[in-house]
Amino acid sequence: MKVNVYSEVKKLKIVLLHRPGLELENIEPDLLEELLFEDIPYLKKAQQEHDYFAKALKDNGVEVKYVTDLLTNTLEKKGLKEQFVDEYLNLSEVKNEYILEALKEYLLAFETKEMVRKIIGGVRIDEFKLTKNSFSTVVHLNKQFYLLPLPNLYFQRDPVAFVGRGALINRMKTKARRRESLFMKYVLKYSDEFSNIPIYYDMNEPFSIEGGDVLVLSDKVLAIGISQRTDPEAIERVANKIFYESDESFDTILAINMPKKRAYMHLDTIFTMVSENKFLVHSKLETSLHVYVLKKNKDEIEVTEEDLQLEDVLKKYLERNDIELIKCGGDDEIAAKREQWNDGSNVLAISPGTVIAYERNYVTNQLLREKGINVIEIPSSELSRGRGGPRCMSMPICRE
Numbered sequence: 001m002k003v004n005v006y007s008e009v010k011k012l013k014i015v016l017l018h019r020p021g022l023e024l025e026n027i028e029p030d031l032l033e034e035l036l037f038e039d040i041p042y043l044k045k046a047q048q049e050h051d052y053f054a055k056a057l058k059d060n061g062v063e064v065k066y067v068t069d070l071l072t073n074t075l076e077k078k079g080l081k082e083q084f085v086d087e088y089l090n091l092s093e094v095k096n097e098y099i100l101e102a103l104k105e106y107l108l109a110f111e112t113k114e115m116v117r118k119i120i121g122g123v124r125i126d127e128f129k130l131t132k133n134s135f136s137t138v139v140h141l142n143k144q145f146y147l148l149p150l151p152n153l154y155f156q157r158d159p160v161a162f163v164g165r166g167a168l169i170n171r172m173k174t175k176a177r178r179r180e181s182l183f184m185k186y187v188l189k190y191s192d193e194f195s196n197i198p199i200y201y202d203m204n205e206p207f208s209i210e211g212g213d214v215l216v217l218s219d220k221v222l223a224i225g226i227s228q229r230t231d232p233e234a235i236e237r238v239a240n241k242i243f244y245e246s247d248e249s250f251d252t253i254l255a256i257n258m259p260k261k262r263a264y265m266h267l268d269t270i271f272t273m274v275s276e277n278k279f280l281v282h283s284k285l286e287t288s289l290h291v292y293v294l295k296k297n298k299d300e301i302e303v304t305e306e307d308l309q310l311e312d313v314l315k316k317y318l319e320r321n322d323i324e325l326i327k328c329g330g331d332d333e334i335a336a337k338r339e340q341w342n343d344g345s346n347v348l349a350i351s352p353g354t355v356i357a358y359e360r361n362y363v364t365n366q367l368l369r370e371k372g373i374n375v376i377e378i379p380s381s382e383l384s385r386g387r388g389g390p391r392c393m394s395m396p397i398c399r400e
């Protein structure tokens with residue numbers, strides 16, 4: 001498969017998704033915070049909405065790949081089922097030897113596709129009986145899960161990020177999401193479809209970075225948020241890899257300092273690109289941003305710092321005067337806050353000037369249309385409960 005991502009807006013050809021499943025049925029009120037959800041989505045509706053999203057992509061000529069299919073095929077073809085389970089359980093920090101053994105046996109008894117579904121869905125304590133019990137297992141049996149679910153997996157933007165011809169296999173900030181990166185890591189490492197894709201970051205690095213913080217503004221410029229989820233050290237490592245150990249065309253990384261707040265979780269919750277010169281932005285982004293500019297120099301990265309309004313940052317580094325910012329929710333302060341909360345500024349461009357957006361953000365969508373943007377709306381009452389929009393739910397693999 002060809003990996004080609006040198007833009008946020010050029011015609012989208014192949015995209016990676018995950019259709020939410022069982023894992024949403026294992027979110028319960030006491031786990032909301034830990035699992036990074038604000039509310040419990042209704043699975044049946046969430047799946048309908050997600051299918052609608054996938055259909056909108058396909059109807060517009062985009063090839064949709066599902067991470068579960070890619071993983072299942074890889075594990076089967078390469079005989080990696082057991083190795084994957086071992087690594088997964090290790091990452092899940094299942095340490096009790098009786099439980100570890102029983103869990104492994106339980107998972108491996110499923111055929112691969114079902115096993116992958118189970119691993120994402122989580123394993124409850126009442127699903128199987130341990131044959132050996134000891135004091136320690138008895139203590140564990142008072143919990144609800146042997147394995148917690150991965151309800152955030154439908155936000156495929158974050159665990160792996162395709163950039164240029166390669167990929168970043170991200171180390172996720174939170175324990176709730178850390179295991180998600182293993183899925184595409186196996187696909188990238190072992191499947192024939194993706195052979196020889198350069199890897200610019202690995203999940204075993206100590207510093208975290210998430211794909212929602214990575215924007216490919218052009219074939220020269222990347223923007224990466226220094227956020228609650230992404231450490232400056234990770235950005236530095238990515239910069240070194242891309243600048244000096246690859247033949248990528250990128251020569252500038254704008255590391256944008258972000259408020260460390262949940263409302264500004266990732267850079268793509270603050271702004272997304274909707275055409276070559278138009279950007280949809282968080283309505284409260286009036287203050288200037290502190291930006292560290294990492295430039296590729298002969299053999300060392302040159303760093304400069306600036307305090308600039310977003311508009312001026314984009315003008316300067318994309319070298320164009322026609323940059324236009326469109327505010328999520330417009331000038332209506334309440335609408336702006338409401339729509340920001342439901343990912344109004346998180347749209348996915350499928351070609352320059354055409355975006356997929358949540359239908360519920362109708363104030364913002366109308367504004368986009370007034371600016372000449374073609375807005376394809378998708379239903380979103382359940383999907384939005386996980387705090388992510390169309391950009392968060394998709395990972396472009398190939399653009400024109």
Ligand SMILES: NC(=[NH2+])NCCC[C@H](N)C(=O)O
Nearest residue numbers: 036155212266386387388392
């Ligand atoms: N790229 C994004 N903005 N992703 C949103 C992810 C939302 C998810 N519930 C989390 O907290 O991680």
